[in-house]
Amino acid sequence: MPQIFPKWINTATKVLPFALLGSLCFVVFVFWYWFSPKHLEVGYQPKQPIPFSHKLHADDLGIDCMLCHNMADKSPHAGVPPTQTCLNCHEHLANKDTLKTSGISQSWSSGVPIAWQRVHQMPDYVYFSHVAHVSAGVGCVSCHGAVDQMEKVRQEKPLSMSWCLECHRNPAPHLRPVQEVTNMNYHQSESYKKMALERAKNMKAPVESCSGCHR
């Protein structure tokens, strides 16, 4: 009777389970690593309807974040400025061309809002609050990255739940005095580091319960 299986099957049966296990692990790793928000979300940089430069406004001109995003310390939403806010300054500039070419004038005269592409997006079941974080002294840069260096805004952080919890479990390194919230280059001084630890302890830590963000 001839052999049904060739001889290399002997080795294959020994190797195959390991190979299968290995590839399974690999698939799991691929999903766990590359399919995580760290890779899927970070770097999202959609084209905006108006080539607004945060670098020019926030860095070169030194305009404070909260001049335009003025709800950040009052409301869950930081607020995207109305067209009017652009005009508040640009109307007084000698060169009004940018207004016309960019479409701001059109928005103003037609009453149609500028449709910005959302960069930092949370699922609908997550209720993030700017006022809670700003009033606790978490800087803009902690979640949004160095927006003042961006010509076009891109997502810098994964905004995943585990990333949120990292800070919620150990907030001290991310704290700063409230008046420094919009400072993009703030570094905790040695003396403040101790204070931050103390503060984090006293403020009974940010919520880790589900109800903090999900309702």
Added chain:
Amino acid sequence: MTRMEKTSAHGEKLTYWRSVDNRRRTEEYLSSIENEFAEGMTDISSMDRRSMLKVMGATMALSGLGVSCRRPEDKILPYVKQPEDITPGIANFFATAHPLPFGANGILVESHEGRPTKIEGNPSHPENLGKASVFNQASILELYDPDRSRHCVKEHAGQRVAAEWAEWDKFAIEHFAALKNKNGAGLAFLTDCDLSPTFLRMKNLVQEKFPSAQFFTHEPVRQKTVEDGAAMAFGDNARVRYHFDNAKVILSLFGDPFSFGPDHLRHLRGFSKNREVHKPADVSGMNRLYAVEADYSLAGTNADHRLRLPMGLATNFLRALAYELRATFGVELDASIPGAQLLSAFISKPPSFKGIDRRFLGVVAKDLTMRKGEALIFGGEHLPKEALALIHILNVALGGFNKTFDVLTVDDKDAVAHLKAPGIKELVDELNATKITTLVMFNVNPAYDAPRKLAFSSALKKAPMTIHVGQSVDETGALCTWHVPSTHFLEHFADARSYDGHITLVQPLINPLHNARSPLQILAQIIGVDAKTTQPLVQETFRAKFGGPNFEKDWARALHDGVVNNSGFSKRSLSLNAAAVYAGFGETKSRTPTKENLELVVSFDRRVLDGRFSNHSWLQELPDPVTKQNWGNALLMSPVLARELRVKSGVRKNAYVADLANVTVDGKAIQLPIFVMPGLSDYSLVVSLGYGRQRAGEVGSGVGVDVYDWIADFSHRVFQDVKIERLDTNTKLSSTQEQFAMNGDTVQEVDTLTLRDRDPARVTAASDYMKEPLRAKKAGIPDSLLVKETHKKEPVPLQVTDAWDYSRDQQWGMVIDLAKCTGCNACVVACQSENNVPVVGQEQVIRGRLMHWLRVDRYFVGDVKAPQAISQPVPCQHCENAPCEPVCPVAATSHDKEGLNVMTYNRCVGTRYCANNCPYKVRRFNYFDFTHTGNLHVEEHIAERQKTIKLQRNPDVTVRYRGVMEKCTYCTQRIQEAKMKARGEGSDHNNLKDGAVVPACAQTCPSDAIVFGNINDENSRVSRLKKVDRNYTMLDILNVRPRTSYLSMLRNPHPDLVTYVDKV
């Protein structure tokens, strides 16, 4: 009284029960309650396994198509010019008024970036004082009703076709100009009885311009007999305003002061104020309510003593009471009153006491006289006007004037004229005489709700031009030559008067959604005034009434406050007229109904009133506070008559299977399903109006049975000599009285271990409470669940988890005072509105898939013929040892550090183990995509409807998808909001002020029965209430340690009258 079954002083067994089947403990009932889920609850409708598999295959294929790797793009649309007072993400509240047939209510409307989402009561409005009725709250849904018309409709060559506003404008200008040349001859208007000052002013302008034009009014819900009764006793234009807060002994005679009708919120508040008993000494300040009625009203469920009496004996009872008061207890009428002697003589004649419980009568009369100045008799709208007038006279004789009630004068001549305008009957006569060529109708639907015996619809055809101004093409709109869409009250400027005359400005919250115009605009157009907005019209009225040097300031103040101070009707001094009452009374005929000659009471529905709210899905799905039926009406019948007629109506497999019957009144037969209602007068039948509409819209059309055919006159809705014939067919009704049952058999095993004291609702008689304050607490936790801890002397209840330390931080808790709760349902609608709770429809309700997070359980106690009722609101109890948590395989439900049992929807996979394990049955599973948020497939027709409905949703609460468990969250979004606010203000968000967080149910509770707060704060209202002796937690033997506790129900029976409350 804390045991499931006990023996009364008379040796009769008393039981808590939810329905007749429950009481009899029928085989079927017991087996249905044993199931984890109610029968049919988990089945897919009419689908076998094979088709199920097919669908699953299709779903899988579709899901492959629908999923893409990139997340969907999302846009941010900021304002172009941001309104000054809007902070995106923070709701604004605006004061306005909700015009209702029994006077406008003052409301606050929550608006998210210009989108109204919820209605609450206006704290500065004298009637509402921050509370809102079910009607007020549900009216937000009316705004977003997809069935509202979007364009004009005109008759063209026998067809009704859509028309543009321009066409209407062209027509209206020509048509009314032609009418003006004829001085308005042949022009008639039909409106409701709303006393809006601007509307009345415009009406006068119309009259000036068209001197021959006629005005008619039509308002089914208007309580004409009540108005006439007041006028008969106190003179013309009198309005009686009751002050239940000053009344300690109340007799409700065939009335329902709490469900709807004038001032019912004020009544609820006043009544429950005197039910606040926190210590035995408070019992002396408690009121006592007697109810005499044929049907079962909210007055009946809250009564300390309830007497069943057919309506046919109503005037007899009243005469007997008057006789008793005068003859036995010496209550005299003031001799100076005109006609007093005649009336006294009439009263002194002993009436027939046949059919009247003299013992009850004697006790009531004695109690009323003992508490002179604090006694009140409240007469219902079904009584004849003479009877109501006599009640007023008795009230005065009992010293209640300006104490338990006061009398107002409708002192606005326009209002008086409007109230006295000819009614629908006169209009039909004119129409039939073809004297009317153009009929304009505002906010009325007589083709459905006019007394059908008048045959309005056929009379309408005799007018060549009929114009209907309304929010949708209803039964009347469909018959008219023109239908003109009108705005909702949240879309226009107007004004309104409350029952006591207070003027409130109605301000728009949103631009008209469907290009509609307000009725005032249409009126303005008729008189040739150009009105782009109605604000100048309202301002002109305001200036004429309250004009002063600071007009702008006063106007702004009135808009902001939502009420014009001191604009109410004036109080009048006492001037009685007994002569008219005596003359009116004559020889009263009494009728005792029998099996052959039954009595029928036709009342307005507690949820849809006369049918005007038929298309409100929230109100349709709201279980009636007494019958617990939703989605429709039925013929209510006493168990006695049901047995005699061999009616088998009852709960079978979760549905209420009702036998049908032919009911004949004055020769007109209507087929109705029979609902057996314990506590009804034996041979009285009750049915409600407002159902069986043809053109209510997608929600309300065809729900229930229309009984308007019996009505000839709204003042006479009690019929005698009614015949009934039971048919051999039946139909399915939806009733939630058996659903989510947790009483009794579900906890049988635990019961055998230790305790008998496991009644969810507990009742104590006030006198017993004084003797033994801790009576309600008796149950406690069984010894087997106590553990000995080393550092503590007493053994403590076993704690399942030590994840959080509940002795620290703020810990949320709730107390519901059953003595104050009247079961009015306002909390249920508030919860639905706040928490985006979906509506499921009748078919799904029958399957037990009702989604209400907060339900109001109604229990009966005692005899099946004459039981007492208790209402108990049941939200999630937020157990510290929550049984739902350990069984969740994915930890989707867990505790937070402030003691909330939280539900994380995005984690839930829908095993439903938690709902199985919940002893209180408060968890709701979203079996279908009830919210229609599905991103795979929503039928086009439904997607279209959702376009407006979804605008109502609260953006602070997740809209749940199917396959997810959900439940009461203690309004966690409001807790978070309060914390955000505190953070923004720089105060401590971990130690919020008492009252900073108010859940929607507690916010709107008209009787303030629900209190919420931090139980770790010793001084908070909630922790003070938790220390009250009557405090108990439901099913406490389970040691689940709920955060929601109850103050036991207190009845205040008269010591001489024990039969109606058991005294165990």
